[in-house]
Amino acid sequence: xxxxxxxxxxxxxxxxxxxxxxxxxxxxxxxxxxxxxxxxxxxxxxxxxxxxxxxxxxxxxxxxxxxxxxxxxxxxxxxxxxxxxxxxxxxxxxxxxxxxxxxxxxxxxxxxxxxxxxxxxxxxxxxxxxxxxxxxxxxxxxxxxxxxxxxxx
Numbered sequence: 758x759x760x761x762x763x764x765x766x767x768x769x770x771x772x773x774x775x776x777x778x779x780x781x782x783x784x785x786x787x788x789x790x791x792x793x794x795x796x797x798x799x800x801x802x803x804x805x806x807x808x809x810x811x812x813x814x815x816x817x818x819x820x821x822x823x824x825x826x827x828x829x830x831x832x833x834x835x836x837x838x839x840x841x842x843x844x845x846x847x848x849x850x851x852x853x854x855x856x857x858x859x860x861x862x863x864x865x866x867x868x869x870x871x872x873x874x875x876x877x878x879x880x881x882x883x884x885x886x887x888x889x890x891x892x893x894x895x896x897x898x899x900x901x902x903x904x905x906x907x908x909x910x
Contacts, residue, residue: 759771759772760772760776760779762779762780762781762784763779763780764780764781764784768780768781768783768784770783821854821868823904824850824853824854824857824858824904825850826904827900827901827903827904828846828847828849828850828853828900829846830903831896831899831900831903832845832846832849843871843875843879847869847871847879848879848880848882848883849883849897849900850869851865851869851871851876851879851880851883852879852880852883852884852887852897853897853900853901854868854869855880857901862876862877862880865880
């Protein structure tokens with residue numbers, strides 16, 4: 758006896774021998790489309806939450822300004838420089854904003870008025886330094902302690 762499609766509306770299509778889903782191809786396609794739609798909605802919802810979180814972080818300029826001030830103080834350089842060549846201090850600030858505040862690259866680039874690709878490259882550069890140098894990690898911890906203990910302006 759051959760298996761038939763078990764679709765609730767009573768499709769009754771004869772299934773191929775290797776079919777393990779219990780539904781015919783037409784109905785399996787409908788199921789897959791519904792699942793994909795749910796995944797897309799879930800993905801969009803997660804993306805929306807990330808954007809909302811980043812906007813809230815950017816809406817609090819004290820956190821961004823505190824990081825920039827702490828980096829400026831520690832490295833003796835201006836992290837808030839021109840939009841051309843990115844200073845080492847600004848690269849450190851990018852790394853800290855991304856890692857400590859979970860800001861996506863897009864919002865870091867908007868907040869600091871920098872090119873997206875420059876922000877990504879700067880983050881990767883500093884991340885590799887963090888992984889390679891214990892001294893550099895210690896310096897970052899001192900910068901972090903500065904802005905974490907600073908009283909908001």
